[in-house]
Amino acid sequence: MLVIPLQTLPNQTIEVQLANQDCTINVYQRAYGLFLDLSVAGVSIVAGAVCENLNKIVRYAYLGFIGDLAFLDTQGSNDPGYTGLGANGRFQLMYLDASEV
Numbered sequence: 001m002l003v004i005p006l007q008t009l010p011n012q013t014i015e016v017q018l019a020n021q022d023c024t025i026n027v028y029q030r031a032y033g034l035f036l037d038l039s040v041a042g043v044s045i046v047a048g049a050v051c052e053n054l055n056k057i058v059r060y061a062y063l064g065f066i067g068d069l070a071f072l073d074t075q076g077s078n079d080p081g082y083t084g085l086g087a088n089g090r091f092q093l094m095y096l097d098a099s100e101v
Contacts, residue, residue, distance in 0.1 A: 004025065014026075074090055075090045
């Protein structure tokens with residue numbers, strides 16, 4: 001597993017390379033939770049996925065993404081919110097490679 005660094009911001013976009021995939025990850029807070037969009041090389045893989053503790057975000061190999069993403073609550077079992085993000089935050093965005101999925 002690899003931790004993808006996030007900031008304590010309600011809306012943010014991260015560009016990162018995961019398994020040789022040029023990924024753009026958009027994380028945003030709404031009234032009913034934290035959501036995530038994922039695109040690889042400009043192609044949308046997942047849009048508007050709700051972020052929940054230990055729940056895989058991509059889920060399906062046919063979408064063309066190698067691996068998966070999931071949030072981890074390091075202090076319990078709550079779903080993430082932006083105030084718990086950050087380098088030392090409670091909620092960590094994890095990348096799971098193909099062997100971990």
